[in-house]
Structure formats: C-alpha cells, structure tokens
Amino acid sequence: MIVRGKVIKLGDKIDTDVIIPAKYLKYTDPQYLAQHVFEPIDPEFHKKAKDCIIVAGKAFGMGSSREQAAIAIKAAGVKAVIAESFARIFYRNAINNGLPAIVCPEITKEVNNGDEVVVNIETGEVIINNTKTVKCKGITGIALEILRNGGLIEYLKKAASGEGNR
Amino acid sequence: MSILKTLTEKILSRASGKDVAPGDVVEINVDIVAFHDLTGYHVIEVMDKVGRRVVHNIDKLVIAFDHLTPPPDVRSAEIQQFIRKFVKEVGVRNFHDVGYGILHQVLVEKYVLPGQVVVAADSHTTTSGALGAFAQGMGASDVAAIVMTGKTWVTVPQPFKIVLEGKPRQWVTGKEVALEILKEFKADYFMGMSVEVFVKDPPAFPMDYRLTVANMGIEMNADTLMFVPDSVTLDYIKSSRGLEVKPIQPDTGAKYVDEYTVELDRVELLVAAPHSVDNVKNVREVSNVEVDMVFIGSCTNGRLSDLEIAAKIMKGRKVKTRCIVIPASWNMFRKAMELGYIQILVEAGCIVTYGTCGPCIGGHFGIAGPGEVVVSTSNRNFIGRMGSPQAYIYLAGPAVASTSAVLGRIAEPGDVM
Numbered sequence: 001m002i003v004r005g006k007v008i009k010l011g012d013k014i015d016t017d018v019i020i021p022a023k024y025l026k027y028t029d030p031q032y033l034a035q036h037v038f039e040p041i042d043p044e045f046h047k048k049a050k051d052c053i054i055v056a057g058k059a060f061g062m063g064s065s066r067e068q069a070a071i072a073i074k075a076a077g078v079k080a081v082i083a084e085s086f087a088r089i090f091y092r093n094a095i096n097n098g099l100p101a102i103v104c105p106e107i108t109k110e111v112n113n114g115d116e117v118v119v120n121i122e123t124g125e126v127i128i129n130n131t132k133t134v135k136c137k138g139i140t141g142i143a144l145e146i147l148r149n150g151g152l153i154e155y156l157k158k159a160a161s162g163e164g165n166r
Numbered sequence: 167m168s169i170l171k172t173l174t175e176k177i178l179s180r181a182s183g184k185d186v187a188p189g190d191v192v193e194i195n196v197d198i199v200a201f202h203d204l205t206g207y208h209v210i211e212v213m214d215k216v217g218r219r220v221v222h223n224i225d226k227l228v229i230a231f232d233h234l235t236p237p238p239d240v241r242s243a244e245i246q247q248f249i250r251k252f253v254k255e256v257g258v259r260n261f262h263d264v265g266y267g268i269l270h271q272v273l274v275e276k277y278v279l280p281g282q283v284v285v286a287a288d289s290h291t292t293t294s295g296a297l298g299a300f301a302q303g304m305g306a307s308d309v310a311a312i313v314m315t316g317k318t319w320v321t322v323p324q325p326f327k328i329v330l331e332g333k334p335r336q337w338v339t340g341k342e343v344a345l346e347i348l349k350e351f352k353a354d355y356f357m358g359m360s361v362e363v364f365v366k367d368p369p370a371f372p373m374d375y376r377l378t379v380a381n382m383g384i385e386m387n388a389d390t391l392m393f394v395p396d397s398v399t400l401d402y403i404k405s406s407r408g409l410e411v412k413p414i415q416p417d418t419g420a421k422y423v424d425e426y427t428v429e430l431d432r433v434e435l436l437v438a439a440p441h442s443v444d445n446v447k448n449v450r451e452v453s454n455v456e457v458d459m460v461f462i463g464s465c466t467n468g469r470l471s472d473l474e475i476a477a478k479i480m481k482g483r484k485v486k487t488r489c490i491v492i493p494a495s496w497n498m499f500r501k502a503m504e505l506g507y508i509q510i511l512v513e514a515g516c517i518v519t520y521g522t523c524g525p526c527i528g529g530h531f532g533i534a535g536p537g538e539v540v541v542s543t544s545n546r547n548f549i550g551r552m553g554s555p556q557a558y559i560y561l562a563g564p565a566v567a568s569t570s571a572v573l574g575r576i577a578e579p580g581d582v583m
C-alpha cells in the first residue's frame with residue numbers, strides 16, 4: 001500500500017480533545033466530524049486537509065478513547081499520519097478506521113511543512129520530495145490485515161462470513 | 167527467557183493461554199467488557215454495521231450511563247433511548263441507567279476482580295488497575311469486536327516497577343502521587359509500558375488513593391497501571407462485595423525494564439497547570455491565581471475520602487467561587503450523606519449532584535467560560551476540555567481544590583486552617 005500527499009506538520013502531544021472536541025461526540029457521521037477536525041487550534045483545518053499527510057511529534061492522539069478522532073481525520077481527506085509515537089488507543093482507532101498510522105522517531109527532523117512525501121505502509125519507507133528516503137516502521141501483522149480490509153468493520157464482516165462457512 | 171514473571175505477563179499468559187513475553191502480539195480473552203452512553207451508541211452502531219447484534223457472553227458485559235447523565239439535550243436523551251433498546255433486546259443484565267454512577271466507579275464497586283482483563287470504551291478504564299486487573303480503554307470498534315467475540319489483540323507491554331514507600335503527609339492523596347510521577351517522568355515516558363505499583367506499607371495508601379493513581383495511568387500514557395494486590399485489595403473486595411479472592415501475584419525477582427521509588431512522605435501538594443497534565447507545580451508557585459470555578463468529582467477524585475477532605479476544609483466556611491461537587495456514584499453520595507459530608511458542602515454553598523461526568527468533559531452542569539480559571543480534581547486540562555478553549559484548568563487533589571473554593575484563589579489547607 002502506497003499513499004502520497006503534502007505534509008502538514010503538527011507538534012508533540014496532540015490530544016484527542018484538540019482533534020475533535022467532546023461536544024461533537026454525539027454523532028459519528030464522518031462528514032460532520034470532518035468539519036470540526038482540529039477546531040480548537042485551527043477552525044479552518046478541514047479546508048486544508050484534503051490529500052495531506054500529517055506529520056507530528058510524540059504521543060499523537062493521546063487522551064480519550066473517542067474513535068471520532070480517527071474518523072474525523074480520515075474523513076477530512078488526510079491520507080496518513082506519521083508521528084514519532086502514537087497513543088495506544090488512537091493508533092488502534094486509526095487502523096480500525098482504515099487510516100494508516102506510521103511510527104517514525106526521526107520524521108519531524110526530516111520533513112517540513114509542504115513537503116511532498118510518498119509512504120510505503122508495509123515497508124515503512126518514506127520518500128521526501130523525491131530526493132531523500134527515511135526508514136520508518138512499517139505496519140505488519142494483525143494491524144496490516146485490518147488496514148488492508150479497510151478497517152475493523154470489514155475485517156469483522158469477513159471473519160463472520162468465514163465462521164458461517166465452517 | 168526468564169521463567170519469573172511480572173503481574174502483566176502472568177495475567178496476559180492466562181488470558182492468551184500462552185507463555186507471553188513483552189513485545190509479543192497476542193490474542194486474549196477479555197473478562198469484562200464495558201461501555202457508557204457516549205461511546206456505547208457508537209459501539210452498537212459498529213455492531214449493526216458488521217451486521218450482528220450478538221453478544222458473546224452477556225454476563226461479561228457492563229453498561230453504565232454517565233457522560234450524558236441526566237441528559238442535557240434531546241440528542242443525549244435519544245442516545246440513551248437507543249442503548250436502552252439494545253439492553254432490552256439482547257437482555258443485558260449488568261446495566262446501570264441514569265442515577266447510578268460513573269462507569270469506572272461502577273466497575274470497581276461491583277464487577278472487577280484482581281487478575282482479570284478489563285476493556286471498556288473509555289480511556290480511564292485504567293482505573294480498574296487499582297484492583298490488580300489488566301485494564302485498558304479502547305475505541306468503539308475494538309469494544310464492539312470484544313462484545314461480539316469475547317476476544318481482542320494486544321501487544322504485551324514492557325513492565326515498569328514503581329514502589330511506594332512510607333506514608334503520605336496530611337492532605338496528600340493519590341492525586342499528588344500521580345502528579346509527582348508525571349512531574350518526574352512526563353506524560354509520554356510510559357508509552358508501551360505497563361506500570362506495576364508495589365505498596366510497601368499497604369494501609370498507608372488506601373484504595374481511594376490507588377484508584378486515583380490508576381485512573382491517571384492513562385495520563386501517563388501507560389498501556390495499563392496496576393497495583394499489585396495486597397491486604398488493602400483483599401479488604402476492599404471483601405468489605406464491598408463479601409468475596410474472598412486469591413489474586414495472581416508477580417514472581418519475586420521478575421524482570422522489569424526499570425524501577426522507581428516514590429517516598430510518600432516527601433510528596434507535596436501539587437497542581438498541574440494549564441494546559442498539560444505534566445506541567446506540574448508546587449501549589450505555592452501558583453497560590454495567587456484567582457479562581458472562578460472549582461470542580462470536585464469525576465472518576466479521578468469523586469470518592470468518599472475526597473468528599474471527607476472537602477467537608478473537613480469547608481466545614482463552617484463559605485465558598486467564594488462557584489463550586490460543583492459530584493460524587494462518582496450513588497453509593498458514594500449516600501455514604502457521604504450518612505457521614506454528614508454532603509450537608510456540610512451544601513451549607514458551604516456547593517452545588518452537589520452525583521454519578522455524572524458533567525463538567526469534567528465540558529458536557530454540562532458547569533461549563534467553563536472564556537478566560538475563566540478552573541481548579542478541578544479531574545484528570546485532564548487539555549485546551550477546551552471543560553468548555554471554552556480560552557479557559558485555564560488547574561488539576562489538583564481534593565484539599566487544594568476545596569481550599570481554593572473557600573479562598574477564591576489557588577491555596578493549600580494551611581491557608582485557612
């Protein structure tokens with residue numbers, strides 16, 4: 001799986017209350033959520049997010065278990081998030097909703113806002129502006145299987161029909 | 167590979183039926199799965215999308231309403247109606263409607279046992295770690311999968327050992343100890359780790375304090391934070407549920423990635439200043455900050471010992487801020503009423519209710535306005551958490567919160583007593 005896009009850079013410890021505030025959690029509609037993604041720090045974010053790749057520092061997505069954080073980012077058109085590290089729950093939510101989340105301790109040093117990057121989800125190879133290559137951690141195992149199915153719902157549907165055949 | 171095992175390895179070995187080591191990715195059986203109103207409708211939506219409202223084991227499922235309780239708007243009421251229908255349809259037995267308690271408090275009061283694997287659709291599920299359970303929050307999809315299959319996958323975390331030594335000083339509780347750990351390690355140090363806490367002198371650190379520290383385990387970004395079961399754990403379960411348990415214990419000599427000792431008698435009154443939980447300061451450093459609102463409650467500090475401290479400090483005094491007090495459950499509220507705490511708090515001018523998250527998540531029952539300063543006993547001071555993104559939230563323990571309410575500025579009990 002290969003994704004590409006323009007980099008939007010964010011800082012360390014981006015929390016889920018900033019990604020999608022609690023007042024929007026009474027709905028799960030992706031388009032509605034996308035309108036409010038990152039609203040507390042940039043109410044216009046959703047207008048710039050299409051086809052971008054978010055690059056962030058440590059503990060991206062820390063805080064609440066709200067799956068709407070991953071849904072909102074994906075629905076705004078973000079192709080992937082590359083971060084130095086992810087909060088555990090957000091990481092799972094991203095994968096479960098088909099949003100690639102790539103761990104890359106070196107990434108914030110290597111890229112700038114607006115850079116074009118191409119990401120190989122499986123090998124973790126990130127090519128920056130067609131010139132430089134950074135090796136990140138590829139997604140493997142069960143997380144990759146879920147991602148390949150487009151998320152946990154599709155994965156579970158398949159598992160359910162598999163059970164039916166037995 | 168060492169044959170001596172940590173608590174984490176033991177619990178996950180049992181739950182997976184395999185001998186696990188840190189770093190392994192394993193499928194595990196989940197003993198208790200839970201959700202509340204705000205995540206619950208989402209869990210059920212996911213089940214509907216998969217196409218099966220099938221519950222793997224109805225006795226393992228716990229539902230409690232807390233975030234939208236009592237419903238502040240029509241949509242919240244609809245969400246609860248939707249979940250009630252599900253409860254009826256699939257025959258959920260462990261269901262706690264409006265007026266019972268915050269999910270994490272309900273779990274420890276009634277359901278969780280040491281050594282279990284507990285997953286709920288809420289990040290503060292780590293609270294149950296106070297009883298020695300491997301407890302993690304997950305998102306709605308993961309929780310839906312567990313409701314349907316009884317299983318999930320985890321990466322076995324790296325075990326880290328914390329030892330609590332000695333006795334805390336007067337007014338110092340679990341909150342200050344959690345903040346002390348966050349001051350020392352910052353909010354991202356424990357990522358990918360499970361923190362196992364050993365209390366040298368168990369009665370010196372009672373269950374309420376442990377629940378607060380375990381609750382804040384997610385603020386440390388730990389995969390889980392567990393107190394190794396001891397006499398306090400056994401007494402708590404015996405006295406609240408009449409059960410005698412024989413908990414799993416870590417092996418003496420098991421290997422941890424590292425170890426840290428907190429000398430309890432050196433922990434001071436601390437606060438987390440805006441806008442990050444690890445922006446920890448001694449209360450004296452911020453003692454002139456004027457305060458608009460105080461919140462005493464939440465799954466972090468809404469228990470009997472918190473209310474006792476608040477009552478001690480507010481007895482015969484009046485609050486200068488708006489002060490909202492929310493015991494974590496009906497059970498806590500009732501006990502506090504029997505002991506006269508609620509009466510004291512109401513006399514002091516506090517607004518008291520029970521069993522709702524309310525202001526903790528900026529939901530209702532006291533939202534912070536722009537420029538307002540809040541002192542809260544809850545667990546998060548992220549920008550916008552309690553309402554306006556222009557509000558300033560200081561996280562504190564019950565003693566500092568109560569004194570701040572009385573004086574209208576951030577203060578410690580010594581300033582009024």
Ligand code: SF4
Pocket residue numbers: 232233268270288290464465466522523526527544545
């Ligand atoms: S009290 Fe606050 S932290 Fe606890 S479950 Fe409710 S919203 Fe979450």
